[in-house]
Amino acid sequence: MAFVKRRLLHKVAIVGLLAAGLPALAQSASEETAQGDLAVTIYNNDQALVQDIRQLNIPRGRSKIEFPDVSARIRPETLSFAANGAGIIEQNFDFDLLTPSKMMEKAIGQTVTLVRTNPATGRETTERAKVLSTAGGVVVQIGDRIEVLRDDGLPVRVVFDRVPPNLRARPTLSVNVDATRGGVRPASIRYLTTGLRWNADYVAMYDEGAGTIDMQGWVTLTNNTGTTFHNAETLLVAGSPGQRGRNRNQNVRRVGTQTAQREQLGDYYLYPIAQRTTIANAQTKQVSFLDVQGVPARKVYSRSVGWLTSDNAPVNVNSDISFSSSSDGGLGDALPAGAVRFYQRDSRGSPQFIGENQIGHTPMGSTLSLTTGQAFDVLVQAEVEKRDRITQSEWEATSRYRVVEDDGRTRTYTREERPTYYRTTMRYTFTNAKSTPVEVELDQGGLDRGWWTRDFRVTSEDVEGVQLNANTRRYTVSVPANGERVVRVTYATRY
Numbered sequence: 001m002a003f004v005k006r007r008l009l010h011k012v013a014i015v016g017l018l019a020a021g022l023p024a025l026a027q028s029a030s031e032e033t034a035q036g037d038l039a040v041t042i043y044n045n046d047q048a049l050v051q052d053i054r055q056l057n058i059p060r061g062r063s064k065i066e067f068p069d070v071s072a073r074i075r076p077e078t079l080s081f082a083a084n085g086a087g088i089i090e091q092n093f094d095f096d097l098l099t100p101s102k103m104m105e106k107a108i109g110q111t112v113t114l115v116r117t118n119p120a121t122g123r124e125t126t127e128r129a130k131v132l133s134t135a136g137g138v139v140v141q142i143g144d145r146i147e148v149l150r151d152d153g154l155p156v157r158v159v160f161d162r163v164p165p166n167l168r169a170r171p172t173l174s175v176n177v178d179a180t181r182g183g184v185r186p187a188s189i190r191y192l193t194t195g196l197r198w199n200a201d202y203v204a205m206y207d208e209g210a211g212t213i214d215m216q217g218w219v220t221l222t223n224n225t226g227t228t229f230h231n232a233e234t235l236l237v238a239g240s241p242g243q244r245g246r247n248r249n250q251n252v253r254r255v256g257t258q259t260a261q262r263e264q265l266g267d268y269y270l271y272p273i274a275q276r277t278t279i280a281n282a283q284t285k286q287v288s289f290l291d292v293q294g295v296p297a298r299k300v301y302s303r304s305v306g307w308l309t310s311d312n313a314p315v316n317v318n319s320d321i322s323f324s325s326s327s328d329g330g331l332g333d334a335l336p337a338g339a340v341r342f343y344q345r346d347s348r349g350s351p352q353f354i355g356e357n358q359i360g361h362t363p364m365g366s367t368l369s370l371t372t373g374q375a376f377d378v379l380v381q382a383e384v385e386k387r388d389r390i391t392q393s394e395w396e397a398t399s400r401y402r403v404v405e406d407d408g409r410t411r412t413y414t415r416e417e418r419p420t421y422y423r424t425t426m427r428y429t430f431t432n433a434k435s436t437p438v439e440v441e442l443d444q445g446g447l448d449r450g451w452w453t454r455d456f457r458v459t460s461e462d463v464e465g466v467q468l469n470a471n472t473r474r475y476t477v478s479v480p481a482n483g484e485r486v487v488r489v490t491y492a493t494r495y
Helices: 100-106
Strands: 005-019 037-042 048-058 061-068 080-083 086-094 111-117 124-133 138-142 145-149 156-159 172-179 183-193 196-207 212-223 229-238 252-254 268-272 277-279 283-305 315-324 338-345 351-359 367-390 397-404 410-417 421-432 438-444 457-461 473-479 483-493
Touching (some): 037 196, 048 061, 080 172, 111 138, 338 367, 421 438
Antiparallel strands (some): 048 183, 080 183, 111 156, 124 138, 229 268, 283 315, 338 351, 367 421, 397 410, 457 483
């Protein structure tokens, strides 16, 4: 077995930052913030839990407390507020942010100052104007005339007398509380938000000669909440609480039963970031959680065919890479859902991209086989060589059916049936233009047509097959270098 060198980072370390989106909208790490002690838990389904503890001076009696710098995509109905000696009466989320368009909308019916600059002389003139409408453009009244402010490049700016009420420079949550005593104390808010998400990305270097892969696992974290989270304790959860549907993992050949050495929360694995970090708005951040070398891997050529498939021409087989996530000779970790991208070095030693595939949340100990593309030199042509009806002397059967009469009574009738039986011979032609022999895994599907068909029989086969389940039988066929091989299988069926 190949030597496996493993560096599993259970507490992931930050290795790089990549700016994304519009830099002008992103808050910098050094920007002042009203946030306190932050803890952010991020799930896979575009959902995150934010917990923020701030030191606030809360007066006795009823008062209004504002929490600037919350997520602009907060789910207000999920808010939880806690402060010793203070109870919440009402909460409000002010989501109208201070933007030029919002300023104009709020100024409808109000008077503003228009400042125009003569392009030729640079001389400025000012006029007072009443804002009438902002639907499809800004319409103002200046004295006795109505004017539309055109976006024609002429230097005109609008000066407002004041900031319209309820517009905020930052997303702000406010709560009305009733306190039994005054003074400074910790006040915490906890809420769910969308706009924070993460997914796993894997980079695998495949060495065909050595039969190994080196794999790195990366967490890609994206913040589109409209808010920067400063110096936050960050925890990633591999799972989607409350999400309906199934996590289908079509690429797992055998599901693992090993427990990964990671902290679990209920049925989810946790991936904490080792140090506090700032998650800037409109930013993508990558951190590493897996680094393993020398994991045994092998190339698998495969193709699946349906019942009575008859190809007009040979079909290229899939090129798969198979490996394990087990603790002994595998990756040694549970794998969060994500994309696996494979690379292979060319004759000059340069890594070249050879394909990618997706995996679902995969337990440790699983065997995976990921299709990276189609093989250029290996093909299979499946054909129905012969199909005949046969007698049913050894398969006499009766069927029972029930009929409800018009009077509502139910009677059961029995009749003799003579089912139709078939003998079908499939011919599979394998060709290999490589200078080395290959093995191809051919899966014959479509054998299960319901309970009455499960008595099908394989009466002869050139290569012994393995029944994977009621529907599929697998044949592993060796094909010589620069050669061809024909395999025949005969089935006796009721369909």
